[in-house]
Amino acid sequence: MNVDAxxxxxxxxxPIVEHIVGNSADVPEGAHIVVEVNGREIGLFNVRxxxxxxLNHCFHQNGPVxxxxxxxxxxxxxxxxxxxxxxxxxxxxxxxxxxxxxxxLTGECLAFPDKRVPRFPVKVEDGFIKLTV
Numbered sequence: 001m002n003v004d005a006x007x008x009x010x011x012x013x014x015p016i017v018e019h020i021v022g023n024s025a026d027v028p029e030g031a032h033i034v035v036e037v038n039g040r041e042i043g044l045f046n047v048r049x050x051x052x053x054x055l056n057h058c059f060h061q062n063g064p065v066x067x068x069x070x071x072x073x074x075x076x077x078x079x080x081x082x083x084x085x086x087x088x089x090x091x092x093x094x095x096x097x098x099x100x101x102x103x104x105l106t107g108e109c110l111a112f113p114d115k116r117v118p119r120f121p122v123k124v125e126d127g128f129i130k131l132t133v
């Protein structure tokens with residue numbers, strides 16, 4: 001018996017299932033969409049030809065983070081001589097409620113690195129975008 005199915009039958013957790021959520025043409029490079037899977041809103045992002053999926057839920061007041069703008073961010077560190085430099089273009093999503101910035105690649109909140117938006121495995125097969133939830 002499948003362990004995930006057994007756990008789901010016991011009420012321990014939902015089974016992990018792969019879902020087709022669109023075609024790769026639906027999310028061209030630099031674009032993002034929000035899809036609903038099993039009652040969860042999930043942001044699907046195409047960053048330089050790689051797909052990423054984040055739960056559309058900001059830890060700060062439950063904002064719809066994946067409906068925000070995709071951008072880069074200002075960074076200043078020892079590598080830049082402590083000068084402000086625009087970096088990570090196309091890798092940052094900005095929560096539309098309070099402007100917290102999150103890495104699309106890792107889910108990490110830039111202001112609070114110990115906080116993350118949950119991520120989901122995503123892949124493209126035969127032109128179909130498949131999300132594992």
